[in-house]
Amino acid sequence: xxxxxxxxxLGSFALDVRFALPSAGVVALxxxxxxxxxxxxxxxxxxxxxxxxxxxxxxxVLLDSQAAIAVxxxxxxxxxxxxxxxxFPHLSVAxxxxxxxxxxxxxxxxxxxxxxxxxxxxxxxxxxxRQLSGGERQRVAIGRALLSQPRLLLxxxxxxxxxxxxxxxxxxxxxxxxDRLAIPMVYVSHRFEEIxxxxxxxxxxxxxxxxxxGSMAQISLDRRLRALIGPDAVGAIIDGQIVGPExxxxxxxxxxxxxxxxxxxxxxxxxxxxxxxxLARDVIVSTQPPRDLSVRNxxxxxxxxxxxxxxxxxLIMIDIGGAEIMAQVTKAATRELALRAGLPVWALxxxxxxxxxxxxxxxxx
Amino acid sequence: MxxxxxxxxxxxxxxxxxxxxxxxxxxxxxxxxxxxxxxxxFWGRTLLDAMVHLPLVLxxxxxxxxxxxxxxxxxxxxxxLERCCGIELIFTRNGAALATAVMTFxxxxxxxxxxxxxxxxxxxxxxxxxxxxxxxxxVTISLPLMLPGVLAGSITAFSAALGEFGxxxxxxxxxxxxxxxxxxxxxxxxQEPGGxxxxxxxxxxxxxxxxxxxxxxxxxxRRIRLLVGR
Numbered sequence: 001x002x003x004x005x006x007x008x009x010l011g012s013f014a015l016d017v018r019f020a021l022p023s024a025g026v027v028a029l030x031x032x033x034x035x036x037x038x039x040x041x042x043x044x045x046x047x048x049x050x051x052x053x054x055x056x057x058x059x060x061v062l063l064d065s066q067a068a069i070a071v072x073x074x075x076x077x078x079x080x081x082x083x084x085x086x087x088f089p090h091l092s093v094a095x096x097x098x099x100x101x102x103x104x105x106x107x108x109x110x111x112x113x114x115x116x117x118x119x120x121x122x123x124x125x126x127x128x129x130r131q132l133s134g135g136e137r138q139r140v141a142i143g144r145a146l147l148s149q150p151r152l153l154l155x156x157x158x159x160x161x162x163x164x165x166x167x168x169x170x171x172x173x174x175x176x177x178x179d180r181l182a183i184p185m186v187y188v189s190h191r192f193e194e195i196x197x198x199x200x201x202x203x204x205x206x207x208x209x210x211x212x213x214g215s216m217a218q219i220s221l222d223r224r225l226r227a228l229i230g231p232d233a234v235g236a237i238i239d240g241q242i243v244g245p246e247x248x249x250x251x252x253x254x255x256x257x258x259x260x261x262x263x264x265x266x267x268x269x270x271x272x273x274x275x276x277x278x279l280a281r282d283v284i285v286s287t288q289p290p291r292d293l294s295v296r297n298x299x300x301x302x303x304x305x306x307x308x309x310x311x312x313x314x315l316i317m318i319d320i321g322g323a324e325i326m327a328q329v330t331k332a333a334t335r336e337l338a339l340r341a342g343l344p345v346w347a348l349x350x351x352x353x354x355x356x357x358x359x360x361x362x363x364x365x
Numbered sequence: 366m367x368x369x370x371x372x373x374x375x376x377x378x379x380x381x382x383x384x385x386x387x388x389x390x391x392x393x394x395x396x397x398x399x400x401x402x403x404x405x406x407f408w409g410r411t412l413l414d415a416m417v418h419l420p421l422v423l424x425x426x427x428x429x430x431x432x433x434x435x436x437x438x439x440x441x442x443x444x445x446l447e448r449c450c451g452i453e454l455i456f457t458r459n460g461a462a463l464a465t466a467v468m469t470f471x472x473x474x475x476x477x478x479x480x481x482x483x484x485x486x487x488x489x490x491x492x493x494x495x496x497x498x499x500x501x502x503x504v505t506i507s508l509p510l511m512l513p514g515v516l517a518g519s520i521t522a523f524s525a526a527l528g529e530f531g532x533x534x535x536x537x538x539x540x541x542x543x544x545x546x547x548x549x550x551x552x553x554x555x556q557e558p559g560g561x562x563x564x565x566x567x568x569x570x571x572x573x574x575x576x577x578x579x580x581x582x583x584x585x586x587r588r589i590r591l592l593v594g595r
Binding site for chain 2: 045046047072073074075077078079080082084086088089090099100103104105144145148
């Protein structure tokens with residue numbers, strides 16, 4: 001468990017955040033630039049002193065201003081991956097990694113060999129750091145942070161200074177840290193796609209305070225997240241499980257809530273956990289069971305609420321049995337279909353519009 | 366060296382010895398002061414900064430006089446040094462080295478500070494998150510990265526030390542074979558009738574030494590910068 005409740009004043013900017021989330025998995029700090037995300041992780045790392053507050057990681061108190069406890073950054077055993085990598089320029093890649101390993105205290109959960117294998121660093125080891133590309137630098141920085149054997153890994157926009165292609169190059173490595181090492185991470189980003197791929201929990205921040213916190217599924221329906229990511233990215237995030245391939249269509253069957261969806265692509269083994277994002281604008285609402293339609297997916301459910309989204313459209317929240325999804329419809333449609341809480345409906349989703357990610361079960365707990 | 370007269374080689378050797386000792390005295394304190402002045406914020410920092418730079422603006426004779434008052438046989442420091450460790454500074458080459466060290470101290474501190482200001486503090490923070498304490502960070506990160514400045518500062522200070530005159534002659538006088546360094550020998554030659562030729566030779570020798578030192582400093586700085594990857 002990571003409990004943070006701190007306040008800090010920096011010039012005219014006042015930060016006052018509190019959140020408590022499981023320290024397993026990846027907690028994303030998400031919000032617009034300048035909302036204080038980096039300040040929060042600098043406070044957790046101890047690089048910045050808080051004016052007042054308390055930070056507790058898995059029962060060990062890192063900061064408690066009332067008890068006058070403030071563990072020094074170098075003794076917190078918290079790893080930090082900086083946006084600008086901060087590799088030591090006078091040391092080789094191998095020496096940068098050894099620097100961390102030589103100073104690691106506490107139980108070692110990952111060896112040099114494992115880190116080198118996991119992050120593909122073998123070929124880079126003898127190089128000087130300035131000979132590395134941006135993506136390579138970040139991989140080395142991640143490896144170095146891991147070798148200090150931290151209890152928690154903080155990542156401050158680690159992909160922000162990379163172009164799209166390089167980001168795609170580094171992201172799979174971050175996914176494998178989460179899935180194979182199961183190291184708890186706090187991930188700061190202003191790019192929702194990254195968070196969608198990596199995070200298990202999310203903390204929304206705005207102007208120095210926390211506006212919402214919870215699991216990805218919970219927060220995906222939250223009005224405050226919608227305001228941050230823009231209408232095109234709005235959509236429910238739901239967890240599913242592979243049932244198996246549907247031989248006739250070449251699609252893959254996935255169980256979500258009380259129903260089943262078919263998604264394109266080769267099927268991972270049955271039982272594999274999966275995260276799906278159903279964009280609200282791709283979901284069609286019907287008050288009758290669908291017939292004679294080309295749409296491959298329909299989920300029976302019940303309207304839980306109708307939210308005013310903008311001047312022309314409403315968001316319809318639909319409970320599909322253990323999970324909730326969202327559909328964006330015009331206000332005219334809301335009126336004509338008389339959509340209201342409690343009404344039984346069918347949500348229709350074109351299978352090709354499903355964005356899905358394989359997301360192993362341990363990370364979801 | 367066959368092309369130098371015995372007096373000239375004596376003055377040259379003495380100059381080099383005094384400059385080397387002076388560097389030995391001032392190197393560690395200069396690194397410490399540069400680090401404190403750049404990295405720490407404390408009350409009286411501006412005053413300390415001004416004190417370090419005083420030798421740049423005071424007449425060297427005044428510095429020599431202050432040293433004489435403090436380190437003379439009856440001065441508070443001088444008497445104590447003699448009693449506890451038998452060290453005599455006045456009229457000795459160690460005294461000349463001390464006077465030179467005080468005079469060249471600001472040059473060293475400035476060069477080291479400039480290079481330290483260019484060391485990204487973020488690297489020290491990164492080292493912190495990896496578990497490195499303050500001394501560890503200083504030795505493994507800050508010091509290697511400010512090495513170009515330390516080296517450039519040392520060579521500049523060494524070159525300047527070869528030419529220090531006012532403070533030396535005031536503090537330790539002009540004794541052949543003990544404190545008569547190149548500039549003092551040059552001055553003495555000028556005082557003697559018909560000493561122009563000897564003075565000119567010593568002047569050229571000083572010029573060659575100074576120029577060599579400055580060129581060497583540039584070359585070293587470039588090499589080291591390559592080595593530490595900056």
